[in-house]
Amino acid sequence: MTEPFSFTVHATDGAARTGTIRTAHGDVATPAFMAVGTAATVKAMQMRDVRETGTDVVLGNTYHLMLRPGAERVAELGGLHKFSNWPHTILTDSGGFQVMSLAKLRKVTEHGVTFQSHIDGSKHVLTPERSMEIQALLGSDIQMQFDECVDLPNGRDEIDRAMRLSLRWAERSKAAFQGGPGQAVFAIVQGGDIADLRVESARALVKMDFPGYAIGGLAVGEPQEVMARMLDVTVPELPSNRPRYLMGVGTPDDLLLSIERGIDMFDCVMPTRAGRHGLAYTRFGRINLKNARHANDPTPLDPESNCPAARDYSRAYLHHLVRSGELLAMTLITWANLAYYQSLMAGARTAIREGRFADYAAEARAGWARERE
């Protein structure tokens, strides 16, 4: 018998907290960084290596998977866990964000969004009900409500319209959720960079009583201090015994400032996308391995890393692979980046337990500065 979905906070340090989310496919240590696996793959990585970095959750995406290979096909093949050989927790985004950023000829109405596939131009409709049905077909453990995320900067009317539409879609998503034990549907707070709309959105969603709350509509081009300010006004409105997920965030510095404000879950394409472009994230800051200064450097990215990609290959070799356009460059640097993000999270969890998160964050930031010396 699968246990119900649960979230337990083990320790707090100021607003920061460390805990465990329990889903139908295992435990998630928080603060958690979730690897982006949009089209049923964490690009350039094998799932066993993803797991070895300490990743507990891989993200899937309704928009991409409904277009290719199709949600019904994934269900017929045993669901996304089996299809992608990832037996641990999967969180799926609801598709609205990707429709607005990828699809062509999209039209938003009260009913949902009609659009044409960016792959073959075929016509599709996504509604809260269809999004939840697709996420159920995928077998997702944590399913996101269908929402509308607007870009920033934007006018109050547009932000207000999308926030209220997302509230109505939250009700419909929750009503359409078919999850069993160990599965959950999360709400998404909207409201752009406008404090009173953020508070109104959060309070309305909390009244609907969700097992978890995401903060959406950020990491869409706003300055870091705007994101921080929206967290300052939004997080206090969310129940402390429910997970808080900041969507699409972020750089290592973003993660630390958000953990400090009480965020538990993150996802971002940064480590994997940067890895495919020769950019390495390390304890010493970001390293552009395309740069000629690495051509004769026999040292690895980080000799103390537990990740083979960061420990067993010289910067000269990685520079050579990047300059040569070799596929192995993508795998090794993506692997090293994800491993660094997970080591940053693991260190944060320990520091919070020991009541020294502020010092931990200061030490991490000091380490990044060293690379620029």
Ligand SMILES: CN(C)CCSCc1cc(N)cc2c(=O)[nH]c(N)nc12
């Ligand atoms: C790979 N990831 C970027 C995809 C998962 S997170 C996508 C995502 C990112 C951001 N920044 C905001 C939102 C948002 O407001 N709503 C939804 N549904 N998804 C969002």
